[in-house]
Amino acid sequence: MKKRLNFIDIIIISFVILAICFAVVYFASNLGKTYKTSQNKVLHYVVELKSTPEDIGNYIKNGDIVRDSITGTVLGKIINVDIKDNVEIRENTIDGTFIETSFPDKKDVYVTIETTPTLDSNQNIRLDTIDIKIGKMLYIRTKQYAGSGYITNLNLFDKEK
Numbered sequence: 001m002k003k004r005l006n007f008i009d010i011i012i013i014s015f016v017i018l019a020i021c022f023a024v025v026y027f028a029s030n031l032g033k034t035y036k037t038s039q040n041k042v043l044h045y046v047v048e049l050k051s052t053p054e055d056i057g058n059y060i061k062n063g064d065i066v067r068d069s070i071t072g073t074v075l076g077k078i079i080n081v082d083i084k085d086n087v088e089i090r091e092n093t094i095d096g097t098f099i100e101t102s103f104p105d106k107k108d109v110y111v112t113i114e115t116t117p118t119l120d121s122n123q124n125i126r127l128d129t130i131d132i133k134i135g136k137m138l139y140i141r142t143k144q145y146a147g148s149g150y151i152t153n154l155n156l157f158d159k160e161k
Helices: 007-031 054-058
Strands: 041-053 065-068 074-085 088-092 097-101 106-115 125-127 137-141 146-158
Touching: 041 054, 041 074, 054 074, 054 106, 074 125, 106 146
Parallel strands: none
Antiparallel strands: 041 106, 041 146, 065 074, 065 137, 074 106, 088 097, 137 146
């Protein structure tokens, strides 16, 4: 018995060909990105840790090495720890406004971390497999602290000779 191509066979073959074309275009567009460690650049970035315990200053110190809690990637070395009173912005549901509130036994901590970044051809900043961008949440750990916070500031400098 001789088999012929019917309409459904043609549709299936078309989808397979389209999927292969999309895969080729996707992978070909990512081939142009090259990553290289920039030995002449230094990155300082600030991670905001909200509502931490009051005694946080005993656990986060200048000089501590910071790692990503998930991958273990070294994110850099702490060069500054700024501890401030906790401030939260909440909605007042009665009149629809926003008000500043705080928890008296909590602190907000701004940790400045220094590292040597990896830059791609579009000048995107990476540390190993982690993109470093303002607003990105990082899960960090040091010898005595583990927590999460958002990147609030990035500064890329030329390394002084």
